[in-house]
Amino acid sequence: MGITIKDIAKLANVSPSTVSRVISNSPKISQETKEKVYKAMKELNYEPNVIARSLANNSTRILGLILPTSEDDLFENPFFMQAMKGISVYAQKKGYYIMYAFSENEEKELEFIKHYVRSKLVDGIILFTSRQNDKCISYLKNVGHPFVLIGRPEQPNDVLWVDNDNFRAMYNVVDFLVKKGYKDIAFIGGPENLYVTRDRFDGYRKALQTHAISEDDKVVKFAKHFSKQAGYEAMKEILAYKIPQAVVTTDDLLALGATHVLNELGIKGVAMVGFNNTYLAEYQVPSLTSVDINAHKLGEYAAKLLIEKLQKKDMPYTHYIVDTVLVERESTRL
Amino acid sequence: MGITIKDIAKLANVSPSTVSRVISNSPKISQETKEKVYKAMKELNYEPNVIARSLANNSTRILGLILPTSEDDLFENPFFMQAMKGISVYAQKKGYYIMYAFSENEEKELEFIKHYVRSKLVDGIILFTSRQNDKCISYLKNVGHPFVLIGRPEQPNDVLWVDNDNFRAMYNVVDFLVKKGYKDIAFIGGPENLYVTRDRFDGYRKALQTHAISEDDKVVKFAKHFSKQAGYEAMKEILAYKIPQAVVTTDDLLALGATHVLNELGIKGVAMVGFNNTYLAEYQVPSLTSVDINAHKLGEYAAKLLIEKLQKKDMPYTHYIVDTVLVERESTRL
DNA sequence: TTGAAAGCGCTAACAC
């Protein structure tokens, strides 16, 4: 049907293999031959068949993303879209394609990964893994298929991954607040068993220490979910004890819930900080100061690591730490 | 390297073509042969090479999504993610894969589409086209490559597309408000030149007519952007004239801006309705009644149409209208 | 530097 390498070869008066060499920009092709071939390609409006190349090369240049379905809230978090865009933009630049799939649960996820790997559809896989995703990771490690994680893994030394420095991010938030004059700072975190929560909590404590502010367990709460409701309840518990000058949280939704309580009770002047800088933060009244985790960059670096790995099989396991940015809004300018 | 059809053939004591027929579930293969082959596949842990199949079949079973980069706000709208999920879920069920790419502008978009088509990478394309995207659409029409649009096209009769019934959706909103006792209802729409705005406006007018409520131009405003700021300004203009009993908008952000004015001025009891049911609506105080456009279904049907087209080349051009749902929250329970 | 030819893994006539 379409134009093939043979048509080009005929028109340019060379052999198909020469055309192939021109396509892959082989160095041992004379300039004039190259130009002849390019001309023929232009003339016939030729573009190589990607699939045929993939088969011959045993490589598709396709990266597969595995997205968790999870609870809708999490899933509609702009984080995913931003990361997907970061991945896509970098990949496009390097001539890679992106495929994605949603998985309902870990079992399905594993199935899909297996399919991707065994059918040779994708050259590498990017996992959006917040939960401890042993099965998939260990499968991929086992079969030795290239992959990269977004989010710090349990064993950080034998996989490729990207993440924020969550310790530092929260440290900076607290430091920022203290320097603004707030001393009595409460903490509302997500589930305590998550790395991300623990790291941020540690950052909180360290910053207090640095500023010689004594910690107070009673203003520290860990919510069971990243929900507004959970933030609401945590804040209520804190208020039952005292009214802090400021509240740091590990998620915008938690911050929203906490703010809600304060509004209900008519308590003014308590500074509030969220995390993830979702657009909920921006469109709140008062708008919410929040930490931008730079999902776009996380995606970009994930793609970068993976593609480097694909091009250098023996690349050492490594990772990227993406900087966060504190976006100040009205909730800390009271 | 890997296991191929030949290995299976050998082990099962049949010819490669028989194995191939088993793979594609050909009806003219005896049950016992099938089982022999399946057994061999299991034993060797075999999975067909998707790329080789694609080459031989001249079909990849890959659908390509073209996503607009556009303004960040729009892009982070959960709409895209929901639609992408709808597409993915349906496609997976039918054994299709999804590839996506972001395009910076129409030019890049066209380039990408051309590449997809000419390199034979994708079997079909899904366009997220809100703007009038002539170049891409006419290219695809020209080359006769299967594609489907999310959003009503200029010429609705020679392409496949899916969309909401925007007229009806807004009609229902107004009808709902009137039945609750609101009569004096203002309208804040997006840019007037968009179909979606016009259709919704028509629905608004029709509903007023139906209930024998006279229209009042002075409570009708069209914003230049879908932004909070634009909603804010439109509402101010309306208030300069009078305080309506209710306000319908064509976007949650517009509704947020409008609500903001009311709060500032301490005006209570004005009902407010948004559109798109983003999670901004849910997490607002008071939470915002909004029309859910069911992006998931839009995606699902887009995939469905496209896949049907791929399987029946001569399928007539048609479209799906996806129902909207009015999600009532506090802003209409005042 | 270029060409001839085998092969990547699977499918689809065509034969039997």
Place this chain on the structure above:
DNA sequence: GTGTTAGCGCTTTCAA
């Protein structure tokens, strides 16, 4: 029903 064989469009030895 099943096997034989010639591709699908490109890459890559191996020779020249």
